[in-house]
Amino acid sequence: MPTRTAPSRRLALLVLCTASLMVILDGSVVAVALPAIQRDLGFSAAGLAWVVNAYLVAFGGLLLLAGRLGDLLGRRRVFLAGVALFTLASLLCAVATTPGVLVSARFLQGAGGASATAVSLGMIVRLYPEPAGRTRAIAVFSFTGAAGASIGMLAGGVLTGIAGWPAIFLVNVPIGLAVLLAALRGVAPDRGAGLRAGLDVPGAALATSGLMVTVLAIVGVGEHGWTSVRTAGAALLATVLLAAFVRRQQVAATPLLPLRVLRTPDLVAANVVQFLAVAALFGFQFLLALALQLVLGLDATAAGLAFLPTPVAIAVVSLGLAGRLAARYGARPVLVTGLGLAVVGFLLLARLPADGSYPVDVLPAVLVFGIAGGLILPAVTTLAMAGADPADAGLASGLVNTTQQVGGALGLAVLATLAASRTDAVREAGRTATDALAAGYRAAFAVAAALVAAALLVALAALGRRRPVATPAVAGTPAEPVRRTAA
DSSP: OOOOOHHHHHHHHHHHHHHHHHHHHHHHTHHHHHHHHHHHHTOOHHHHTHHHHHHHHHHHHHHHHHHHHHHHHOHHHHHHHHHHHHHHHHHHHHHOOSHHHHHHHHHHHHHHHHHHHHTHHHHHHHHOOSHHHHHHHHHHHHHHHHHHHHHHHHHHHHHHHHHOTTHHHHTHHHHHHHHHHHHHHHSOOOOOOOGGGOOOHHHHHHHHHHHHHHHHHHHTHHHHOTTSHHHHHHHHHHHHHHHHHHHHHHHOSSOSSOTTGGGOHHHHHHHHHHHHHHHHHHHHHHHHHHHHHHTSOOOHHHHHHHTTHHHHHHHHHIIIIIHHHHHHHOHHHHHHHHHHHHHHHHHHHTTOOTTOOIIIIIHHHHHHHHHHHHHHHHHHHHHHHHTSOGGGHHHHHHHHHHHHHHHHHHHHHHHHHHHHHHHHHHHHTTOOHHHHHHHHHHHHHHHHHHHHHHHHHHHHHHSOSSOEEEOOOOTTOOOOEEEOSOO
C-alpha cells in the first residue's frame, strides 16, 4: 500500500466518520418524528413500527455480506455504492406519500447504511497500519457510533419541529453527496481479492436471511410478545438458517465467514463484550428518554436536551483521551475502566425515584455514561480489529458492526419487555401509574447493570493480557511497540 500523507489520511478519516455519523443518526432520528409521520401518512399503530424496523432488518442482516464483498470487490467501491444508495433512499423517504413507499425506502436506507458501515473499519486499518495511529483513528471513528444515537434524538426533535418530518431525511442528501465527492477525491482506491477468490453465494443467502429473520424476531417482540407463535416461529426459523450457515461454512471451498476467524480468541471475546455492553447501552438511550417524560414529566424537547451531556462527554473522552490512554496503557485497561463506569451509571439509574429530579437523579448517570461510552467503544473496537488477519479486515469489520446491531436490538427488546412487565405487576398491586413506571424502569436499569458486569467479567477473563502496545508517537517520530503485562 502506498504511503499516504497525514492530510490525506485525515481527509479519508473525516469522510468515513461523516458517513458513519449520518448512518447512525438515521437509526434514532426518526424516533421523535414518528407521531408526525403517522399523522401525515396514515400509518396504523402496528405499521408505524416498521418505519424503524425496516431499517434495522436491512442494516443488521446485510452487514456481514457487505463486509465480505468489501474484501472481494474493494472496500472503497462498496463504501461508495453504500453511500450512494443511502443518499438516494433518503430522498425517497423525504418525498414518500404512502406508508408502503416510506417503509420500502427505509429498507433501502438500511441496505445502503450496511454497505457503507461494514467496510469502514477495514478501511481505517488500511489507512493506519501503525498501532498508535490506528488506535487514535478508531477512537475518533468510534465517537460517531457512541454519540450518534443521542445526537439523533436531539436532531430529530429540532428538525421535525422547525421544518417537518421530511427534513430528517432531506438533510442526508447534501451530506451524502458531499461524502461521495470527498471520498472520490480523498480515499484511495483499493484492490479487492476479486470475485474469483470466491463469494459463497449459498452461505451469503443463509447468513443474510438468518440475520434478517433474527432481527425481525427481536423487533417484533414489543408488538407480539416473547411467547407468541410469531416470535417463536421467527426464532426457530432464524436458528435453522444460522445453523445451516455454520454447516455451509464448514464445507464451502471459499466460505463467507471462514471459521478460522472464530478461532481468534481476542476477536471472539471482544465481540462478546461488545454484544453485552451494547445490549445495555442501546436500551438505556430509549428507556431513559421514556423515563424522563413519563416519570419526571419533561416534554419531548427537554428530554432530548437532557441527553446533551452524553455526546459532549463522549466527544471529550473518545476524541481527546481514549486513544492516548490506549496507546500508553493498552486497550484492555481502558475497556475495563469504561465497563466499570457503565455499571456505576446503571446502578445510579436503578434507584431512580418516582418524584426524582433531573439534576440530582439523572445528570450524574448521564455524565458517567458519556465517559464510559467514550472509553468502551474505541477500546473494544481496537481489540476486535487487532485480533483479525489483515486479509479478513473487511469481514471482521462487518462482524463487529453485526454484533453491535443485533446486540442493540436484542437489548432494547429485553429491557423494554422487562420494564413493561414490572410496571404492570406494580400497577396491579395498587400503586400509582407513575410509581409503577418508575419501578419498571428501575428493574430494567438493574438488569442492564448486570449485562455490563457480565461484559466486564468476559473482558477480564478472556481478552489478551500480553499484547505489544504502541506508545504514542512523538512529533515526527514513529511509535515503538512496548510490551506490557496488562494490555
